Amino acid sequence: MAVRHLVSLDDLTDEDLRAIVARGADLSAGRSAPGGALDGLVAGIYFRRTSTRTRTAFSSGALRLGARIVTFDGGDLQTNTGETSEDTGRVFSRMLDVLVARTAADPAELRAWAGQSRMSVVNAMTADEHPTQGLTDLTTLARHFGRIEGLRVLYVGEGNNTAAALALGLSRFPGTVLELRTPEGYGLREDVYRRARANAAAHGAVVVERHDPTDPPSDVDVIYTSRWQTTGTSKPDADWRERFTPFRVTEALWRGSPKAIFMHDLPAHRGEEVSAEVLDGDRSIAFDQAENKMHSAMAVLEWCRGGVRT
Template sequence: MGSVKQSNTSLQTDHLLTVADLTGDEIMVLIKEALVMKKQVKEGTPHPYLQGKTLGMIFEKSSTRTRVSFEVGMMQLGGHALFLNANDTQLGRGETVSDTAQVLSRYVDGLMIRTFSHEMLEEFADASSVPVINGLTDPHHPTQVLADLLTIYEYKGKLRGLKLCYVGDGNNNMTHSLLQAAALTGMHMAVASPEGYAPHDMIFQQAKDKGEENGAKLAVHDNPIEAIQDADIVVTDVWASMGEENELAERKLRFESFQVNKELTQFAKSDYLFLHCLPAHQGEEVTAEIIDGEHSAVFDEAENRLHAQKALIKLLMGK
């Protein structure tokens, strides 16, 4: 195995709990780092930047892309990923979050948590002496959005000045993290959601304020045609996230006119890019014609979870 020089680049933050923990410049550093390592993977060039290091992964929510991408990413970086089902740890038997965090910090070099409560994640990070990464919480999904930004940059060659339109449930983790990302990178973003499903007021206002500093215009619409006008990127997600399945019947009625289909996307730019974090429910939030069509980059986006997260864990755990 050839030797690999450890990068001197790192992030200011000790943890990644939300996209807002980063700066716009750091997002671009992550994207460029991810592109380098993606090329190394394609060329078969070893890059064991985290040789001998271990990432602990706690899952309270089910996962395909998150688990596989982090496990494979750590292996490609020369380290090891340790899967921990929350029900199989002492957390499931009543041990405090703080105690668990302090104990695991003595064993591993970083922790990734995929859970429901963002407050639990924050409490874990406060007690941890190693980097903690948000693999998903109810209000935030930063690792997915880093992969989205990487995909957009690959296809469009830039982020600043592009218009992203999100269509669907505005009060979910994808919308919130995309708003924070747009604000930091100078992208414009329009959210199209039915009344009662707009983004969280505080998250939206904080993103809007930050966006004004970076030339990003953020807006919320209840008319998807208004929102998608001249969009460079169109994004959607399932209408009912994990834990909201009992609301699906009602949501189908409320979101019926917010489906991403050929009729709606004709108002976007002719070369628009379609993204979806997957899994998708074809025929609900998006038609097969769109997600399987020429504008879709959903499988490149899914692959980029691996490369974006490798850049993240390298810069956090390689300090």
């Protein structure tokens, strides 16, 4: 059986990206049911950092696909007593068929673990990118609009790993426009912005980032934000909240985009990055988006084990 890894969205061909998104949308819509792609296999779920949606989505998704799961927390492994990460990865690959891991660190560790062909490795979030969140977001767009091509998205807030995945994924669909409004010093990493703009140039899309919260674009289809305090990170400057406050998502953003939906990767802090009126209002599909993480996770797991044909 083929073994494939997902450490970054850059690991996916355009065809694979579209196939995973389409499969997730089909599962979300009930147009097809999860098969037994992981029957007889063992999936490891290893999270060093806290997680509600991603951990539950992959655990539930693996079970629905027929796998048995083994779970690990940050304090469970012998890396805490001096075993090397390299040796840990070698052991995992001898006993597991799939490993879903959140390290919230540099992706080099996951790349090293993916240097074999026995066990699939899935990045459930590193400091630089949250690829499975990006696939969830694309699945949610496809499910809600019936398409991704041509959509206009306004992202407001920190250029964190969720924003990175959104930029790297959405920029590969023709006609899309992604405008990011981020506080100065808290935008996309330079390499991510460069890669996203290269994707956009190759696919007839647009990615642009500005650090001014005033005069937002109008007639967008989606307004998206993420929590200001990304899991496993801290801000270097003490006054960061003052710099972020003008980027709070409130009802005012809908004056120029009355038909826009609202998305949030959750967890949300009402009154901080988003008002309660927006998050809990009828424009919000944030909890549909959260549910779609499970459907997208199943599509990713199927793809990793040779399914989801392009």
